[in-house]
Amino acid sequence: MAPLFPDFRKMRKRMKRSLNYGTKQPASLNYPLSQLVVDYFDKTSTFDYMEPNTSAMISKCGYADPCTLVVALVYLDRLRVQKKAFFESTDPVSLYVPALVLASKYMHDADTYDRVSNSEWAESLKMTPEDLNAKEWNLVKNLDWNVAVKNDEFENYLDNMEKWVAGSFVEKNGFMTYNELLQLSSMVPIMDIVKQLIEFISSTSLIYCLTLALMSTTLSTVSEPSTSADVTSPKDNNQTFSPVFLSPRTRSHPSTTEFGFEFDENEWTVEEDVEFEKENGTSTDLCPFESARRAIDKFRLALSPYLSCYRQSFEIFIK
Amino acid sequence: MLSRVFSQKGGSTKSPISKNGTNEMTQSWHSNHVNGASSGSGSGSTPEHHNKNIFSFLSRQSRSRSNNPSETMSTVPLNKNSPSMPPPPSSNTVADFTHLRRRRPRSAHYDPNTITLPAKEEVTPQDVNDLYKRIDKLGEGSYATVYKCESKLDGSIVALKEIKLQFQEGLPFTAIREASLLRNLRHANIVSLHDIFYQHHQLTFVFEYMKMDLSKYLEQNVYGLDSIDIKLLLFQLLRGLDFCHRKKILHRDLKPQNLLLDEDGVLKLADFGLARAKSVPSRTYSHEVVTLWYRPPDVLMGSTDYSTSLDMWGVGCIFAEICTGAALFPGSKDSHYPGTKDQLDMIFSIRGTPDEKKWPEVKTLPGYTPELFPRYRELSFIAVNPMFTKILKTGQELLGMLLQLRPESRVSAASAMLHPYFASFPREVHLLAPSQSIFRLKELKDLRSL
Numbered sequence: 177m178a179p180l181f182p183d184f185r186k187m188r189k190r191m192k193r194s195l196n197y198g199t200k201q202p203a204s205l206n207y208p209l210s211q212l213v214v215d216y217f218d219k220t221s222t223f224d225y226m227e228p229n230t231s232a233m234i235s236k237c238g239y240a241d242p243c244t245l246v247v248a249l250v251y252l253d254r255l256r257v258q259k260k261a262f263f264e265s266t267d268p269v270s271l272y273v274p275a276l277v278l279a280s281k282y283m284h285d286a287d288t289y290d291r292v293s294n295s296e297w298a299e300s301l302k303m304t305p306e307d308l309n310a311k312e313w314n315l316v317k318n319l320d321w322n323v324a325v326k327n328d329e330f331e332n333y334l335d336n337m338e339k340w341v342a343g344s345f346v347e348k349n350g351f352m353t354y355n356e357l358l359q360l361s362s363m364v365p366i367m368d369i370v371k372q373l374i375e376f377i378s379s380t381s382l383i384y385c386l387t388l389a390l391m392s393t394t395l396s397t398v399s400e401p402s403t404s405a406d407v408t409s410p411k412d413n414n415q416t417f418s419p420v421f422l423s424p425r426t427r428s429h430p431s432t433t434e435f436g437f438e439f440d441e442n443e444w445t446v447e448e449d450v451e452f453e454k455e456n457g458t459s460t461d462l463c464p465f466e467s468a469r470r471a472i473d474k475f476r477l478a479l480s481p482y483l484s485c486y487r488q489s490f491e492i493f494i495k
Numbered sequence: 496m497l498s499r500v501f502s503q504k505g506g507s508t509k510s511p512i513s514k515n516g517t518n519e520m521t522q523s524w525h526s527n528h529v530n531g532a533s534s535g536s537g538s539g540s541t542p543e544h545h546n547k548n549i550f551s552f553l554s555r556q557s558r559s560r561s562n563n564p565s566e567t568m569s570t571v572p573l574n575k576n577s578p579s580m581p582p583p584p585s586s587n588t589v590a591d592f593t594h595l596r597r598r599r600p601r602s603a604h605y606d607p608n609t610i611t612l613p614a615k616e617e618v619t620p621q622d623v624n625d626l627y628k629r630i631d632k633l634g635e636g637s638y639a640t641v642y643k644c645e646s647k648l649d650g651s652i653v654a655l656k657e658i659k660l661q662f663q664e665g666l667p668f669t670a671i672r673e674a675s676l677l678r679n680l681r682h683a684n685i686v687s688l689h690d691i692f693y694q695h696h697q698l699t700f701v702f703e704y705m706k707m708d709l710s711k712y713l714e715q716n717v718y719g720l721d722s723i724d725i726k727l728l729l730f731q732l733l734r735g736l737d738f739c740h741r742k743k744i745l746h747r748d749l750k751p752q753n754l755l756l757d758e759d760g761v762l763k764l765a766d767f768g769l770a771r772a773k774s775v776p777s778r779t780y781s782h783e784v785v786t787l788w789y790r791p792p793d794v795l796m797g798s799t800d801y802s803t804s805l806d807m808w809g810v811g812c813i814f815a816e817i818c819t820g821a822a823l824f825p826g827s828k829d830s831h832y833p834g835t836k837d838q839l840d841m842i843f844s845i846r847g848t849p850d851e852k853k854w855p856e857v858k859t860l861p862g863y864t865p866e867l868f869p870r871y872r873e874l875s876f877i878a879v880n881p882m883f884t885k886i887l888k889t890g891q892e893l894l895g896m897l898l899q900l901r902p903e904s905r906v907s908a909a910s911a912m913l914h915p916y917f918a919s920f921p922r923e924v925h926l927l928a929p930s931q932s933i934f935r936l937k938e939l940k941d942l943r944s945l
Contacts, residue, residue, distance in 0.1 A: 181800060187776045243776055281668040282675065285771070285781035294665040309665040313693055316666060321674040321691060327743070327774040 191242045194338040194355060196345065202242050205235035208341045209245060215340070216249070217268040220256055226268040234269075237300035239292040240276045246333045247279035248272070250325050251315070253333075259318045273301060274315040277308065282323050339363065623692040623699050627655060634708075634752075638669060638768070643704060653689060656700040669768035670698055676744055676767050683932040684735030686755060686765040705755035705763060709817070712756055719820040722885045723942050724760075729814055730917055730924070731762040731933060736810065737908035738929055739764070740803045743773040747784040749809030751816060760943040761932050773802070785809060787835070788822050792842050792849070793902050795835040796862035804902035810911075811897030818890075819882045840868055846900055847873035854901040889916040 191202045195209065210231040217226040234240075240248070252275050256263045263271065277297055284290040294312070298305040316323070342359035346352055352360075627644040633654065634641045642655045658670050677688040690701040709728075713719075720728070732754065739746055746753075746764060753766040769784055780799045784790070791808035794801055815823035823845070826838030843849070848871045849857045857863050876883040876891045883891055893916045896906040906914075912925065921938050934940045 181777065181779060184776045184778050247775060277665070278671065281666070281671050283775055283777055284668075285777075286668055287781050288779055290778055305665075312665045316671070317693070321678060323671060323675040324679055324772060325775050330775050 187243070191334075194359060195242055195341050196355075204238040205240055205242065205245055207232070207235075208344055209242065209337075210235045211344060212337065212340050213245075213272060215344075216252070217272070220252075220263075221268050221271075222264045223267060226272070230269055231272075234273060234276070234301065237297075239297060239300065240280065241290070242334075242337075244276060244279045244283060246330055246337060247283060247325050248275035249333055249337070250329060251275045251278060251319060251323065254322060255315070255319055258320070258322075262318050270311050271315070273297070273303075273308065274311040277312055278315060278323060282325070623655070623694055623701075627653065627701070629655070638667065652704040654702040654704045656702060658698040658700065660696060660698060666698065670700075672770055673700070673767045676770050676772060679742060680739065680744070680767075682735055682738045682929045683761065684731045684763050685738065686763045702765075705757050705765075707756055708765075709751035709754040709756060709762070709813070713751060713817065713820055717820050719818050719882055719885065722887075725814075725817050725886060725890075726917065726919070727760065727933075727939065727943060728762050728817060729810075730912065730920065732764070732810060732813065733908045733912050734933065735762070735764045736806055737912065739770075740806070740908055744770055745773065745801075745803065746770050746806050746809075748786065749806055749813065750786045750789050751813060754813070759932075759934060761934065787828060787838055788812065788825055790835075790838070791902065792839060792846075792900055793857075793860065795839050795842075796857070796860040798860050798902075801902060803907060804905045807897055807905045807908065807911075810908070811894060811905075814894055814897060815876075815883075818885055819880045823879075835862070836867060842900075843868050843871045845871075845874055845879055846898060847871050849900050856901075886916070889914070889918075892916070 188202055191197065192200075195202060195206065197206060200206075211228065213231045213234075214226050214228050252263075252271060255271070277292075277294060280290070280292055284292075294308050295305050297303075298308045301308075338359050339362075342356040346356050346360070626648065627646055629642045629644050630652075631643040632640065633643050639656050639658045642657070644653050644655045645651070646653060658667060661667060674688065674691060677685075681687065686705065687703050688700060689703065692699040692701070719725070736746065736749075744767075746767065746769075748766055748769040749764075753764065755763045755765050757763075771780070780801065784794065785805065789809040789812045791801070791805055794805060812823050824838060824841045826835070826841045828835070828837070848865070848868055849863075851858060876894060883894075886894070893906070893911060893914045896914075897911065899905045917924075921936055923936055924933050924939065927933065927935065934943065
């Protein structure tokens with residue numbers, strides 16, 4: 177036996193896995209491929225059906241391997257496209273058998289193992305050699321001798337065959353193995369789904385981030401100030417800022433104590449409120465911001481140990 | 496439905512009375528009714544011989560499984576049959592669908608008037624003998640004979656190749672290969688196939704006529720051709736072969752007999768009967784390809800994993816032959832094993848014994864037996880034949896690149912066309928369309944001397 181081509185060995189390994197050959201070598205046509213031929217003629221031939229028994233008998237003689245079947249299907253599709261009247265007015269068996277014979281002659285050399293003569297075909301199928309020769313000539317004539325097959329054409333038809341076998345398996349058994357998932361998943365538009373999913377996730381993430389930012393801003397605004405106060409810290413703060421803000425008060429009260437100093441601050445605040453109300457013309461009894469003012473005062477008093485560095489800007493902001 | 500049942504009833508009742516051809520027809524009706532399907536007979540077309548042979552199993556099985564005629568005639572079984580109709584469509588299994596398919600053949604759904612019957616041959620095919628008149632016999636091979644013919648329509652000269660059909664083998668694969676591959680090869684340096692006839696149990700190809708082949712031309716030039724003719728012929732050979740290799744087609748039978756020349760010196764590749772396409776996967780290739788003198792050493796040692804390098808060795812042998820007028824490796828077949836020892840000895844005596852360091856794959860070849868050959872050293876072509884001075888140093892270099900023992904080291908047709916040996920050709924020769932001859936260029940037209 178001559179050594180096999182590496183690409184042929186690879187092709188056979190692929191067919192063994194994808195065409196349900198199991199542990200056997202794909203040297204002949206198995207049951208799913210016989211059913212594929214029956215299904216092909218069911219869909220394309222208006223003359224008559226092909227019997228599953230006939231298809232199985234043709235496969236059983238073992239003269240055609242899956243590669244030959246792929247090339248034969250290429251021929252049948254060419255015939256269907258070019259000579260539709262001839263295709264629809266001929267018995268499926270009279271098209272299928274010569275297509276296999278012609279594909280086998282095209283693919284295999286005369287002195288190789290795969291070579292099959294017409295007399296051997298006729299003997300296995302119980303036809304006369306003259307009958308098979310006439311059908312072969314009829315096919316070649318109607319194909320107009322267009323029997324060369326390109327590589328991409330072969331790949332296309334083999335891919336369709338694998339998908340059909342996988343679909344037939346799922347329909348018959350009701351479950352999928354990894355082979356069926358692999359073959360049929362390429363039919364699903366995965367790229368479109370992935371794109372839409374990415375768009376959805378990105379837009380949702382954007383909305384979530386914006387919402388989170390807005391919520392964090394609102395929560396910080398409505399937080400309650402604490403009422404704790406440290407006695408020693410205000411003293412330091414006052415010493416730091418007294419030359420700038422409280423120098424007039426200091427002159428008027430040079431001998432005030434610490435407690436008195438705090439009291440002075442409160443008086444200053446009240447004076448500011450009264451002046452603001454007088455300018456606007458509103459009475460003291462109907463002031464709506466009184467409670468707010470008190471809250472702000474308490475807040476400022478509570479935060480004074482921590483915001484001593486920003487007192488100036490803070491007071492400007494309040495005013 | 497009832498009308499069909501009545502008609503089938505009438506047919507079945509007549510069967511015991513008449514025993515003519517109608518009896519056979521009624522029997523087919525009867526089996527059709529019982530079994531449900533029989534391809535060919537139900538469609539209205541005449542049953543063919545192979546159908547009887549193929550479906551003889553089915554008819555026997557149907558007879559064994561058929562019901563009693565009394566049951567089929569009575570109306571009560573029909574009522575029983577009707578409940579069995581609905582379950583098959585609801586089921587998803589193939590077996591039930593098969594059963595349903597047997598009961599109702601597709602042809603039964605059609606009106607007989609709308610069934611497509613085989614179209615009759617309206618145009619009678621013209622006889623090849625009425626179209627062409629034989630003038631001369633050009634040559635005869637093992638499987639074909641070539642005649643020079645004149646067309647009776649327009650007086651043009653063509654070459655008719657009559658292919659002998661083997662007994663009960665149908666179309667020979669050589670014809671299938673040649674016809675299918677030549678349809679894709681339209682090139683100025685490849686012979687063109689005009690028409691195909693299949694009449695009188697004979698297959699006839701109509702080719703364009705060429706004056707002679709290179710073998711006959713070399714017989715007229717015993718001491719080889721002129722240096723300019725060698726260059727022109729070799730370039731055309733490489734140009735046609737590069738076109739084939741780009742289309743993944745191997746010629747596999749390059750020899751001077753298969754290279755045709757016309758009056759203007761145009762060379763064309765011919766005889767694609769052994770050619771094959773590399774586009775479909777195949778278990779293995781034949782190792783009985785190429786004539787013995789032009790077969791590369793790797794194929795002689797049993798390799799079938801060849802590629803375009805197979806043809807390039809043949810180009811090298813032809814290059815040497817048109818230079819000296821005699822074949823470079825004229826080996827002979829002997830009965831010892833391996834049968835190609837003499838040919839290999841001739842090759843190694845000129846190109847040297849295979850070096851396992853330079854060609855490590857040679858050890859895996861089935862026919863590699865290094866002990867049969869003495870240690871040869873590679874010779875220069877001048878030492879082989881002084882006539883190789885015609886092709887100068889660049890030509891000898893190209894010849895060496897073509898005749899490399901290792902297939903991977905052989906130059907390809909595209910690279911060979913760019914070799915400095917063809918530097919004297921104008922640059923436009925590489926830009927010609929495939930259907931244009933190189934002699935369209937004025938510089939080359941003036942160079943030819945045939």
